[in-house]
Structure formats: C-alpha cells, structure tokens
Amino acid sequence: xxxxxxxxxxxxxAEVKIDPETNTLMRSGVESISNPYDLxxxxxxLILRDKYGGWVTALSMGxxxxxxxxxxxxxxxxxxxxxxxxxxxxGADTLATSYTLYKAIRNLDLDRPVDIVLCGKQxxxxxTAQVGPGIATRLGFTxxxxxxxxxxxxxxxxxxxxxxxxxxxxxxxxxxxxxxxxVDLGLARPRRASLPGLILSLRAVIDRWDAxxxxxxxxxxxxxxxxxxxxxIFSPPLxxxxxxxxxxxxPVPAVERFLDTIVADEExxxxxxxxxxx
Amino acid sequence: MxxxxxxxxxxxxxxxxxxxxxxxxxxxxxxxxxxxGGVAHIDPEVCIGCGKCFEVCPVEAVSFEPKRPQETxxxxxxxxxxRFSEYRGVAVFIEVTHGQAAPVSWExxxxxxxxxxxxxxxxxxxxxxxxxxDVATEALEYGCDEVHVIDDALLxxxxxxxxxxxxxxxxxxxxxxxxxxxxxxxxxxxxxxxxTNVETGLTADCTxxxxxxEKRLLLMTRPAFGGNIMATIFCENHRPQMSTVRPGVFRxxxxxxxxxxxxxxxxxxxxxxxxxxxxxxxxxxxxxTGLDIGRFPALVVVGKGACDPESMPMIQELADLIGGVVxxxxxxxxxxxxxxxxxxxxxxxxxxxxxxxxxGVSGAVQHLVGMQGSRRIVAINSDPxxxxxxxxxxxxxxxxxxxxxxVIKGLREAVSxx
Ligand SMILES: Cc1cc2nc3c(=O)[nH]c(=O)nc-3n(C[C@H](O)[C@H](O)[C@H](O)COP(=O)(O)OP(=O)(O)OC[C@H]3O[C@@H](n4cnc5c(N)ncnc54)[C@H](O)[C@@H]3O)c2cc1C
Numbered sequence: 001x002x003x004x005x006x007x008x009x010x011x012x013x014a015e016v017k018i019d020p021e022t023n024t025l026m027r028s029g030v031e032s033i034s035n036p037y038d039l040x041x042x043x044x045x046l047i048l049r050d051k052y053g054g055w056v057t058a059l060s061m062g063x064x065x066x067x068x069x070x071x072x073x074x075x076x077x078x079x080x081x082x083x084x085x086x087x088x089x090x091g092a093d094t095l096a097t098s099y100t101l102y103k104a105i106r107n108l109d110l111d112r113p114v115d116i117v118l119c120g121k122q123x124x125x126x127x128t129a130q131v132g133p134g135i136a137t138r139l140g141f142t143x144x145x146x147x148x149x150x151x152x153x154x155x156x157x158x159x160x161x162x163x164x165x166x167x168x169x170x171x172x173x174x175x176x177x178x179x180x181x182x183v184d185l186g187l188a189r190p191r192r193a194s195l196p197g198l199i200l201s202l203r204a205v206i207d208r209w210d211a212x213x214x215x216x217x218x219x220x221x222x223x224x225x226x227x228x229x230x231x232x233i234f235s236p237p238l239x240x241x242x243x244x245x246x247x248x249x250x251p252v253p254a255v256e257r258f259l260d261t262i263v264a265d266e267e268x269x270x271x272x273x274x275x276x277x278x
Numbered sequence: 279m280x281x282x283x284x285x286x287x288x289x290x291x292x293x294x295x296x297x298x299x300x301x302x303x304x305x306x307x308x309x310x311x312x313x314x315g316g317v318a319h320i321d322p323e324v325c326i327g328c329g330k331c332f333e334v335c336p337v338e339a340v341s342f343e344p345k346r347p348q349e350t351x352x353x354x355x356x357x358x359x360x361r362f363s364e365y366r367g368v369a370v371f372i373e374v375t376h377g378q379a380a381p382v383s384w385e386x387x388x389x390x391x392x393x394x395x396x397x398x399x400x401x402x403x404x405x406x407x408x409x410x411x412d413v414a415t416e417a418l419e420y421g422c423d424e425v426h427v428i429d430d431a432l433l434x435x436x437x438x439x440x441x442x443x444x445x446x447x448x449x450x451x452x453x454x455x456x457x458x459x460x461x462x463x464x465x466x467x468x469x470x471x472x473x474t475n476v477e478t479g480l481t482a483d484c485t486x487x488x489x490x491x492e493k494r495l496l497l498m499t500r501p502a503f504g505g506n507i508m509a510t511i512f513c514e515n516h517r518p519q520m521s522t523v524r525p526g527v528f529r530x531x532x533x534x535x536x537x538x539x540x541x542x543x544x545x546x547x548x549x550x551x552x553x554x555x556x557x558x559x560x561x562x563x564x565x566x567t568g569l570d571i572g573r574f575p576a577l578v579v580v581g582k583g584a585c586d587p588e589s590m591p592m593i594q595e596l597a598d599l600i601g602g603v604v605x606x607x608x609x610x611x612x613x614x615x616x617x618x619x620x621x622x623x624x625x626x627x628x629x630x631x632x633x634x635x636x637x638g639v640s641g642a643v644q645h646l647v648g649m650q651g652s653r654r655i656v657a658i659n660s661d662p663x664x665x666x667x668x669x670x671x672x673x674x675x676x677x678x679x680x681x682x683x684x685v686i687k688g689l690r691e692a693v694s695x696x
Pocket of ligand 1: 124580581582583584606607608609610621622623624625626627637638639640641642643644645648658659660661664676677678679
C-alpha cells in the first residue's frame with residue numbers, strides 16, 4: 001500500500017487577534033504548527049502502513065519554513081517527504097491548492113501507484129474542508145470525508161470500509177481504492193516522536209519541488225490560479241454587554257431583576273410562551 | 279519613503295498588519311518578497327518599486343507611495359466586459375434527505391430571492407435526489423422563480439461522485455451567476471466537488487452575504503483564524519460565484535402557497551466506474567438523534583460549568599418552560615454528556631434562536647461565532663469576568679445550582695400572570 005499524507009503548516013490560531021484600538025493584527029508569539037487534523041491523518045497512515053506494509057510520503061505546500069512540518073512527519077515515522085515550495089504557489093486558494101497537490105500526487109503516482117491519500121478534514125486556520133474533496137475529484141479517486149474509523153482495508157480486492165460522520169449520525173460505507181480520505185480528530189491519537197525518529201528527522205533531506213517539477217500549468221497555481229480573493233479583514237462585531245446582576249450574596253432580588261429584563265421583552269415572551277404551562 | 283542603493287523608492291511591509299497571506303509574494307515580479315516568521319519581508323535591494331504588492335495587499339500592510347494615481351482594477355486582457363453574459367440567476371442547491379429538504383435550503387432560498395431582486399434577475403432552485411415528492415413545489419413557494427431537477431434512483435442516498443456529477447451537470451446547464459449551498463456535512467462535501475469540476479471559486483462556511491450590484495459580485499463573509507477574524511471574500515473572474523452558508527444564519531424565506539414557476543426535469547448521466555456502497559447508517563448513539571437544535575426558538579445552553587448529570591433534570595425543566603431544548607458547548611460533548619449534534623460553535627452548529635440562555639458557558643470565541651446572531655442572549659455564570667457577559671443582553675452572576683431554581687420559579691410566576 002502506498003500512502004500519501006497532506007500536511008499544512010498553520011499558525012496556532014487561537015492566538016491571532018485584532019487589536020481593537022489600532023485595528024491591526026496582533027500575532028505576537030504565534031507559533032507555526034502542523035495542522036492537528038493532518039497529524040491524525042498521518043497517524044492513520046502510519047498505523048495502516050505498519051499493519052499492511054507499504055510506504056508513507058508526507059506532502060506539504062508552503063514557504064521554505066514549512067519544511068518543519070515535514071521533518072516532524074519524518075520524526076513520527078513517515079518514509080519520505082516532499083515540500084512543494086515555489087514563489088509561484090503563493091497566494092493559492094483552495095482551488096489552486098488542490099490543483100498543486102493533485103499534480104504532486106500524480107507525480108508520486110507515476111513512481112509508485114498511490115492507493116490512499118489522507119488529509120485532515122480541515123485546517124484550523126482556514127476551516128474550509130475543501131482541499132481533500134478537490135484532490136479526490138481531480139484524481140478521480142473514491143472520496144470519503146469526515147472519517148472517524150477505518151473499519152476494514154482489504155488489500156486483495158482493493159476495497160476500504162470506513163465509518164464517516166454525516167448529519168444525525170454516522171454512515172458505514174465501502175468503496176474501491178484508490179481513495180482520498182479526510183479524517184476527523186477522533187480517528188487516531190497522534191504518537192510522539194521517538195528519539196531515533198528525531199535524530200533521523202534532523203538528518204533527513206526533504207525533497208523540494210517547484211512548479212516545474214510538478215508540471216503545473218502556471219495559470220492554475222498560486223494567486224493567478226485562485227478565483228477567490230480577500231477583500232477585507234475585520235474583527236467580528238461584538239455587541240455591548242447589557243446589565244449583569246450579582247446574585248452571589250443575595251440571589252433572590254438579583255434573579256428578580258434579571259427576569260424583569262427578560263419578561264420586559266413582550267414580543268419575545270409572547271413568542272415563547274404561546275402555550276403557557278407547556 | 280525609503281530608497282535603496284539604486285535610488286528606487288521601495289515598498290516595505292508593516293509587520294503587525296501583515297496576515298501572511300502570501301498574495302504579495304506571488305505577485306512580486308522580481309521575487310523580492312520572502313515569508314519569514316509568518317509575515318512577508320521585502321528585500322529593498324531587489325525591489326523595483328513597481329507597487330504591485332501595495333495594490334494586491336488585502337489588509338493595507340504595505341507602505342508604498344504610488345507614483346501615478348492608482349489605476350482602477352483592470353479586467354483580464356482579452357476578456358470582454360460581458361464575458362459572463364450567459365450566466366444568470368442566483369441558484370440554491372436544495373439538500374433533500376428522505377424526501378425532506380434541509381431547513382438551511384429554505385433559508386438560502388429566501389436569501390437567493392433577496393439577492394436576485396437586487397441584481398434584477400431570478401432565484402433558481404437546483405435539486406438532485408430521488409423520490410423528491412413536493413420539494414419542487416415547496417421551492418417555488420419559498421421564493422424560487424424556477425426549479426431544475428434531476429430525480430434518479432441512483433441518487434437515493436448521498437455519494438460524492440454521483441451527486442457531484444448531477445449537480446455539476448445542472449450547474450453547467452443552468453449557468454447561474456451565483457450558487458449557494460448549506461454548509462452542512464453534505465453541502466460542504468458536495469460544493470467542493472462541484473467547484474472543482476466547474477473550476478470556480480468557492481468560499482466555505484459563510485456567515486454573511488452581500489452584493490456589489492455594480493460589479494455583480496457576491497461578497498462572502500466568513501470567520502477566519504478560528505473565529506477571531508472575519509474575512510470578506512469575492513470571486514471576480516469565474517462563474518458561478520459559489521459559497522456554502524452556515525445553517526441558522528438567515529431566516530427562512532417566507533412561504534407563500536400558490537406561487538408558481540417553471541419546473542424543468544433532466545435525465546441523469548451517471549459517472550463511469552465503481553461507486554461506493556453505503557452499508558449502514560448509525561444514529562448518533564450518545565442520544566436521541568436527528569434533533570436539529572437550529573429549529574428551536576429557545577435554547578438553554580450548558581457549558582462545562584453546569585454539566586453535572588444531577589442537574590440535568592433542572593436544566594431540562596427550564597428548557598421545557600421556555601419552549602426550547604438543551605444545547606451545549608464543546609467540553610460537554612467531549613465529556614460524553616451530550617451528543618455532538620447539540621454542540622454550538624465553530625465546530626458545532628451555528629444557531630440564532632430568539633432566546634439563547636447560557637448557563638456555565640464562559641464565552642470562548644469558538645463558541646461565540648456559533649451563536650452571535652441570537653436575538654436575545656442571557657447568561658448565568660459564577661465568574662463576574664466571564665466573557666459571555668460581554669455579549670449578553672442580561673447577565674446573572676451566581677452558582678447555577680442556587681439561581682436556576684429561582685429562575686424557574688420566577689418564570690413560572692411570570693407566565694401564570696399572563
Ligand atoms: C479549533 C477549535 C474549535 C472549537 N470549537 C468549539 C465549538 O464549536 N463550540 C464550543 O463551545 N467550543 C469550541 N472550542 C472550545 C472553546 O475554545 C472553549 O474551550 C469552550 O467553548 C469552553 O466551553 P465552556 O464555556 O463550556 O467551558 P469553560 O471555558 O471551562 O467555562 C466554564 C464556565 O462555567 C462557569 N462556571 C463554573 N462553575 C459554575 C457554576 N457552579 N455556576 C455557574 N457557572 C459556573 C465558569 O465561570 C466558566 O465561565 C473550540 C476550540 C478550538 C481550539
């Protein structure tokens with residue numbers, strides 16, 4: 001089995017805020033990390049490789065520093081890593097990103113046919129969940145999004161059975177390889193790097209491919225290949241808080257005043273209490 | 279204005295404004311821009327002072343003085359002004375499961391009608407599925423002017439490739455200038471497939487839609503960076519302009535019986551190759567399922583501070599009293615006390631009830647993005663500094679075990695007086 005795992009380097013998002021005074025971005029101390037969903041994808045690939053044999057290639061598109069996430073992948077047990085880095089890739093939206101990754105996977109596929117591509121369900125900075133399906137559609141592979149469990153991988157008849165999250169529950173679905181799977185956080189718990197793994201990753205040479213190397217058509221990559229543009233960035237409008245009543249010492253009057261403000265909203269009350277006593 | 283050794287007036291990045299989007303690095307004709315530490319850096323010795331980076335920066339993070347007055351954005355050379363003349367209408371994909379449309383589809387039908395009127399065009403419903411019963415008629419009643427349907431036994435349950443093909447074919451036939459889908463699990467999966475097939479832009483998970491009437495652009499606003507920041511995105515050079523929209527953001531269109539319009543049916547041309555097979559559907563086993571918290575006019579939302587099982591009957595009593603259901607924050611789901619479908623927030627549901635009653639919820643930004651549209655927000659929390667008080671219309675500080683019984687009693691009295 002030949003696995004490819006797509007990993008994105010993302011800022012540790014909870015830290016990014018807009019300074020309300022100056023309306024500029026505060027990114028003090030924002031670290032770059034591997035997208036947590038992608039680490040689950042990698043773990044899944046490693047588990048499957050260890051069980052069925054094969055080869056795991058970690059793939060990332062980003063600036064030269066994104067090499068870091070690939071070194072991490074090697075330290076965790078990936079067999080090879082490729083960084084897609086080229087100035088021409090910069091500014092890519094999901095359409096251009098999935099195209100670039102697709103071209104790279106096709107390249108890998110020529111070398112050694114790819115059976116399973118694993119991606120995180122989404123990236124914590126973009127949250128779009130669009131790249132995985134985009135890759136699957138371009139490759140013409142079977143697509144399973146939001147996978148929470150691999151039920152069975154049959155390497156003889158080349159089918160995979162997965163459990164995936166759908167509205168209102170889960171679905172058990174079986175389909176032919178090759179496939180693109182996007183994984184939910186619950187699928188696996190990423191391991192920690194071993195010491196030999198860490199040492200290996202320090203010495204590892206990460207292949208670097210540019211637009212030429214993946215054979216990408218220039219109008220389809222980076223900013224030029226991206227239909228969507230950002231027009232404006234702003235802080236979410238926060239409304240002002242209303243009155244707060246302190247009921248710690250003397251709850252009864254506080255609750256009374258609290259309820260008064262709610263009950264005063266006639267329209268609300270008449271809508272909610274259409275059938276009093278229900 | 280800084281100059282380099284060649285005497286060129288160069289551009290510079292204002293680091294604390296830069297969002298690291300890399301757009302400038304991609305545009306720079308001489309490769310003077312490198313990313314480092316998450317922000318762009320311009321090498322002044324390489325910069326030729328063309329100002330490209332200044333023009334493309336979405337957040338005004340480039341300091342540069344253009345020599346000539348800035349030109350208005352150019353059209354792509356060789357592409358005529360009316361290159362999109364064959365595209366018309368604001369379309370909505372109507373998501374149907376077991377013969378029933380998802381509520382978000384009707385929310386979007388209402389929005390599509392509004393947007394289409396502003397553009398002087400029609401609202402269109404695209405429907406793919408099987409045993410669609412009265413969905414087409416319903417789409418007309420909810421405000422669509424025309425309906426395009428592929429009804430085929432192969433589309434009985436959702437499979438990415440099959441639905442992807444059906445909706446791509448509908449899109450290529452109908453050619454809407456805008457295509458909206460609900461940001462449900464199904465909608466997000468499908469929208470990516472369709473956008474890739476028709477090679478257009480797609481903005482996921484939007485919480486706001488607006489129109490630039492003059493340029494006929496859809497302005498799509500969505501949370502970015504985990505909800506700390508909002509971004510408005512547009513798609514100028516491709517059609518349709520596609521977006522998935524969170525359920526609960528817009529009100530459903532007004533349903534008027536007797537509205538009519540054209541309904542077109544098309545045969546399905548399935549894709550070739552072996553399709554996956556759905557073996558089983560498992561209901562979410564952590565609770566009763568299929569419950570859509572977005573449909574209720576009132577929600578009592580429990581957070582980590584109010585999630586001990588013993589208090590649940592009390593919480594439920596409050597929810598019953600105000601005609602709502604119990605929802606929760608993420609830690610409550612993680613603790614296994616509530617099913618995922620009850621979770622509000624960035625990775626849960628977006629809701630906008632008439633009354634949002636938070637108990638023991640701190641008000642983390644990832645939670646807030648999922649409920650900010652609620653009409654009235656009230657909160658009970660033992661911490662006077664809990665951020666939730668910053669966005670609530672009314673707050674009550676106290677231990678919920680003490681105050682909730684009083685609230686229930688008080689509400690009962692208030693109701694009985696009516
Ligand atoms: C990528 C990402 C996605 C996320 N998505 C979501 C999401 O979709 N939804 C979501 O909710 N969270 C989400 N989170 C988690 C979020 O950041 C917060 O951790 C979470 O919302 C906090 O939940 P809480 O308010 O219930 O708990 P806490 O933050 O622990 O707050 C508990 C509150 O209860 C109060 N309290 C304690 N005891 C009492 C008492 N006896 N009486 C009254 N009040 C009491 C405390 O003062 C405190 O304010 C996400 C996080 C990340 C990183």
